[in-house]
Amino acid sequence: MSAVKVEHLVEKLEGLKREMDAGLLRHGEYDQRLARIIGELRDRKLDADRDKIFKTLDDLLARGVITPSVKIHLQARLGLD
Numbered sequence: 234m235s236a237v238k239v240e241h242l243v244e245k246l247e248g249l250k251r252e253m254d255a256g257l258l259r260h261g262e263y264d265q266r267l268a269r270i271i272g273e274l275r276d277r278k279l280d281a282d283r284d285k286i287f288k289t290l291d292d293l294l295a296r297g298v299i300t301p302s303v304k305i306h307l308q309a310r311l312g313l314d
Contacts, residue, residue: 234277235277236277236280237274237277237279238280238281239280239281239286239289242274242279242289243289243298245270246270246293246298247298249263249266249267250297250298267303271307271310274310275310275311279311283313286311286313287308290307290308291304
């Protein structure tokens, strides 16, 4: 199983945001889907160095794709804190 490309992570998180904004997901469903994404990252690893991951998460936060708490959660789960 190959590592997850950072672009794939961005697509998944942007998709979650679109679905939340459209009212297609409840908060519990969002949390479940986010947990699955994080599980995939832990299992397959992220194909990027720490710098790129931090920059990507900062960009996602700045664009409103993720919240500060989701950023902190992702960083912790990926062992980046």
